[in-house]
Structures are given as C-alpha cells and as structure tokens.
Amino acid sequence: MVTYRPTPGVVTxxxxxxxxxxAPLREGSLADYIPQLALADPDDFGIALVSMEGHCYxxxxxxxxxxxxxxxxxxxxxxxLSRLGLEEVTRWVGTEPSGxxxxxxxxxxRTGRPANAMINAGAIATTALVPGTTPEERFGHILDxxxxxxxxxxxxxxxxxxxxxxxxxxxxxxxxxxSSAGTLPGDPSEAVDTxxxxxxxxxxxADLAVMTATLANSGVNPVTGETVVSEEVAVQVLAxxxxxxxxxxxxxxxxxxxxxxxxxxxGGLVAxxxxxxxxxxxxxxxxxxxxxxxxxxxxxxLSERFGLHLM
Ligand code: DON
Numbered sequence: 645m646v647t648y649r650p651t652p653g654v655v656t657x658x659x660x661x662x663x664x665x666x667a668p669l670r671e672g673s674l675a676d677y678i679p680q681l682a683l684a685d686p687d688d689f690g691i692a693l694v695s696m697e698g699h700c701y702x703x704x705x706x707x708x709x710x711x712x713x714x715x716x717x718x719x720x721x722x723x724x725l726s727r728l729g730l731e732e733v734t735r736w737v738g739t740e741p742s743g744x745x746x747x748x749x750x751x752x753x754r755t756g757r758p759a760n761a762m763i764n765a766g767a768i769a770t771t772a773l774v775p776g777t778t779p780e781e782r783f784g785h786i787l788d789x790x791x792x793x794x795x796x797x798x799x800x801x802x803x804x805x806x807x808x809x810x811x812x813x814x815x816x817x818x819x820x821x822x823s824s825a826g827t828l829p830g831d832p833s834e835a836v837d838t839x840x841x842x843x844x845x846x847x848x849x850a851d852l853a854v855m856t857a858t859l860a861n862s863g864v865n866p867v868t869g870e871t872v873v874s875e876e877v878a879v880q881v882l883a884x885x886x887x888x889x890x891x892x893x894x895x896x897x898x899x900x901x902x903x904x905x906x907x908x909x910x911g912g913l914v915a916x917x918x919x920x921x922x923x924x925x926x927x928x929x930x931x932x933x934x935x936x937x938x939x940x941x942x943x944x945x946l947s948e949r950f951g952l953h954l955m
Pocket of ligand 1: 713714715746747764808815840843907908909910933934935
C-alpha cells in the first residue's frame with residue numbers, strides 16, 4: 645500500500661488506470677422511473693479529482709453534463725445547516741442511517757422525522773427548510789449555493805425536471821405524509837417541486853469533484869478560494885455522508901471504502917478525503933441500491949490501492 649499524495653503524475657495515471665480497468669464492466673441498469681434518465685448513454689464514464697490546492701485531474705468523460713439528482717442532498721443539507729444551525733435542522737430531519745432504500749417511507753416512530761437528509765424523505769424536508777418567501781426565492785438560494793460549491797453558475801435541465809415532475813408521485817406522497825405528521829414546514833407541493841428542480845440541476849463529474857473538495861477543504865472552495873460554508877457545517881455534512889450517503893449500502897461502503905460519499909440515480913458518485921481531495925465518478929448504470937456500479941468499483945479500488953480508508 646502506498647500513502648496517497650496528490651502528485652500530478654500519480655493522480656493522472658491512477659484515474660486513467662481506473663477508467664481502463666472498469667470501463668469494460670457491463671453490470672447494472674439505467675434508472676428509468678424518471679423516463680428522461682433512461683436516455684443516458686450507459687458507456688459514459690468519467691472521473692475527476694480536485695486537490696486542496698485546487699488542482700483538477702480528469703479522465704474520460706468528466707465534462708459530460710448530467711443531472712445532479714441525489715448528489716445535491718449533502719450540499720442542500722449544508723445550506724440548511726448554515727442558515728438554521730444543527731439543532732433546528734435536526735428538529736425536522738434525523739441523523740441516523742435508515743438501512744432502507746432511498747425512496748422509503750421514513751418517519752421515525754417517536755418524532756415522525758425522516759431518518760436522515762440523504763434519503764428522499766429527509767431531503768424533501770431539508771429543501772423545505774431553506775429560507776425563502778416564495779418557491780422561486782428558495783430555489784434561487786439552492787441554485788446559488790450549488791453554484792458556489794461548484795465555482796461556476798449551474799443551471800437546470802428542464803427536460804429532466806419536467807420528466808420527474810410528471811412521474812414523481814412517490815416523492816409527492818412522501819411530502820404529503822411528512823406534512824400530515826407535522827414534520828414538513830410549508831406547503832408539500834411546493835417543497836417537492838423545489839426538490840425536483842434541485843435534482844435537475846446540471847453538473848459534470850468535474851463540477852462534482854470541486855463541490856466535494858469544498859466539503860473536504862473545510863467549506864472553502866479550493867478553486868475559487870470562496871468560503872461557501874463554515875468548517876463546522878462541512879464536518880457535519882461529511883459525518884452524515886459517511887453514515888447515510890450510500891443508502892442501504894452505507895455500512896458496507898464505510899467498511900470497504902471508508903470515505904464520506906454520496907450517490908445519485910443519474911450515475912454520479914462523490915467521495916471526500918477530508919483535508920486531501922474530492923473525487924467524483926460519472927457512470928449511469930446502477931446497482932440494486934441505486935449506486936453507480938462503475939463508481940462503486942472504481943472508488944473501492946482506489947481506496948484500497950492508496951490506503952484512503954479513514955479508519
Ligand atoms: O427523488 C428521486 O427519486 C430522484 N430525483 C433522486 C433520487 C436519487 O438520486 C437516489 N440515488 N441513488
């Protein structure tokens with residue numbers, strides 16, 4: 645095992661090797677419950693890593709745009725924590741791994757809260773917590789925050805948004821259930837619509853690597869130098885990613901890869917090496933948990949080879 649150092653040649657070679665090794669992997673399937681996501685190219689495969697010095701390393705199709713989906717969740721959680729603080733956010737959204745699928749009905753027996761902010765129910769509640777007098781203003785804060793994490797102005801893929809808005813009845817049901825339990829602030833229809841927009845923000849693997857490197861760098865974007873969130877908030881978000889970011893595969897992920905991470909149904913997967921790097925993989929075919937097959941395989945390999953496991 646070699647100790648990880650973000651030396652340009654080593655990183656570039658490692659990313660290129662990962663691409664070569666895992667491109668032939670033909671397992672998993674595209675998410676199709678959001679019809680627009682089923683149009684993705686299963687062979688798209690890109691990896692990007694950003695160091696704490698702001699160096700960006702890439703291999704493959706790291707500049708292909710796709711919708712952020714659930715990878716938005718930790719960053720919007722960071723926004724809610726920044727605006728309201730941990731105690732207030734935790735009144736509405738728990739911090740325990742659910743051990744359940746990402747779209748499960750999640751109401752803690754004693755409090756009625758969703759288990760955590762990384763699953764859909766908790767993410768919808770987190771989105772609803774973002775301050776704003778209108779849905780437009782609330783989404784404006786979310787888009788601005790995601791853009792600061794990425795270091796560039798992001799936008800919405802309107803086709804994916806329309807596709808999810810047409811087919812998102814399960815998320816609507818979750819929002820109304822939370823509302824009936826008194827654990828969703830505001831109007832449930834508005835909350836879920838804002839959540840659909842948030843999931844439809846367009847990013848690349850290179851963007852996601854910068855965003856994750858910002859969390860790893862105590863909330864300071866290593867490329868732009870902007871403090872996006874406090875160190876305290878960055879640590880809180882990384883902790884919840886570590887315990888809950890990979891849904892019902894979170895325990896296995898922490899055991900084998902040992903890094904805070906988050907996945908999304910469009911095939912994005914990010915992982916943070918605190919004070920070291922942010923890495924992102926894009927490859928659309930998913931395993932049964934909704935995690936990118938090539939993403940999981942590549943990051944597991946990288947972690948083992950370079951001794952990245954935090955424990
Ligand atoms: O709410 C949904 O179902 C999607 N917009 C996002 C879910 C997601 O990315 C789960 N990740 N694997």
